[in-house]
Amino acid sequence: MSEIKTKQLRELVEAAFPELDTVIGWEAGYDALHTTPVFIKDAKDIGKLVWNPLCVRNLSGYLVKTPPVQSADENKKIGIFVKGCDSRSIVALIQEKFITRDKLYIFGVPCQGTIDWRRVMKAAPLKNIQSVKMDEKQLVVEDADGTHSFALEDVLARKCLRCAYPNPLMYDVLVGEPVAPRVTVKNAYKDVQELENRSLEERLAFWTKELDRCIRCYACRNACPLCVCQDRCIAETREPKWLSQYMHTSEKFLFHFIHSMHLAGRCTECGECERVCPMGIPVTLMKEELNKITRELLNYEAGVDPNAVPPLLTFSPNETGI
Numbered sequence: 001m002s003e004i005k006t007k008q009l010r011e012l013v014e015a016a017f018p019e020l021d022t023v024i025g026w027e028a029g030y031d032a033l034h035t036t037p038v039f040i041k042d043a044k045d046i047g048k049l050v051w052n053p054l055c056v057r058n059l060s061g062y063l064v065k066t067p068p069v070q071s072a073d074e075n076k077k078i079g080i081f082v083k084g085c086d087s088r089s090i091v092a093l094i095q096e097k098f099i100t101r102d103k104l105y106i107f108g109v110p111c112q113g114t115i116d117w118r119r120v121m122k123a124a125p126l127k128n129i130q131s132v133k134m135d136e137k138q139l140v141v142e143d144a145d146g147t148h149s150f151a152l153e154d155v156l157a158r159k160c161l162r163c164a165y166p167n168p169l170m171y172d173v174l175v176g177e178p179v180a181p182r183v184t185v186k187n188a189y190k191d192v193q194e195l196e197n198r199s200l201e202e203r204l205a206f207w208t209k210e211l212d213r214c215i216r217c218y219a220c221r222n223a224c225p226l227c228v229c230q231d232r233c234i235a236e237t238r239e240p241k242w243l244s245q246y247m248h249t250s251e252k253f254l255f256h257f258i259h260s261m262h263l264a265g266r267c268t269e270c271g272e273c274e275r276v277c278p279m280g281i282p283v284t285l286m287k288e289e290l291n292k293i294t295r296e297l298l299n300y301e302a303g304v305d306p307n308a309v310p311p312l313l314t315f316s317p318n319e320t321g322i
């Protein structure tokens with residue numbers, strides 16, 4: 001299945017390549033269990049592109065993070081591969097006018113889930129990985145100790161198990177047929193609901209235990225396509241000084257409160273912040289909570305409608321729903 005899609009996507013890139021400056025996609029990584037982003041500038045490299053459930057990285061951040069990938073030739077576009085969740089980041093960036101649609105050629109990939117290697121390693125501590133095979137139901141890894149099979153559901157990323165948008169919402173060409181979503185938008189917040197069902201004391205204990213592990217490396221911020229303050233981030237400014245260098249839990253809470261509030265009604269739940277956290281902290285969960293509240297109060301969901309105005313970019317003295 002993945003091989004067929006990889007062949008198809010290379011053909012689609014080849015057909016569009018004359019109007020493209022660069023194509024941002026995925027290629028094989030340092031071992032068979034990983035892929036890595038690739039920037040194709042020369043048609044002879046199109047054969048490097050791959051698609052499979054190991055293509056975890058949301059590539060849209062490359063369009064806005066410093067330095068952004070831009071076309072040197074104004075008549076050419078940037079080609080980019082997006083899964084359903086990634087396409088919402090593109091829509092949100094267009095909504096906030098960080099990028100324009102006419103400069104992009106979007107290759108949309110319907111997606112049935114991506115693999116969380118941490119869940120794989122937790123299930124079996126693999127070493128010297130030799131080969132990886134996948135079908136719609138399982139992942140089979142061969143390593144120095146032999147063959148290990150994992151049910152896909154047991155090793156998919158948490159965001160994939162609650163994914164309501166597996167099909168790209170914006171694209172120029174679709175690679176393969178649309179797939180059925182796992183859940184509806186309405187029941188995509190069961191993890192948040194589970195947390196909300198606990199008492200305030202239990203929730204405080206949960207987040208204290210989680211955030212106490214935070215080493216303030218800011219990988220979560222750096223990986224987020226919508227975290228765009230860059231050098232002006234409150235984590236680094238000294239005028240005004242919001243955060244000290246102390247590693248107290250209170251400082252960690254403050255960083256995450258501000259970080260999450262800046263993403264309220266903007267976060268598209270792409271899960272990049274959670275994926276890159278070296279301490280395994282479920283940081284997307286905080287943004288999910290704020291998104292759930294935004295949906296309930298303002299009937300708004302980020303990254304779905306390119307013409308909608310995000311609530312924090314608008315203001316009404318007679319706000320309804322609050």
Ligand code: SF4
Nearest residue numbers: 084085111113160163
């Ligand atoms: S969240 Fe949805 S679109 Fe994104 S990787 Fe998971 S299944 Fe695919």
Ligand code: SF4
Nearest residue numbers: 214215217218220277
């Ligand atoms: S990536 Fe993890 S450890 Fe690093 S700042 Fe974010 S939450 Fe903290």
Ligand code: SF4
Nearest residue numbers: 224267268270271273
């Ligand atoms: S906060 Fe996390 S889940 Fe939300 S858009 Fe940023 S990286 Fe994606």
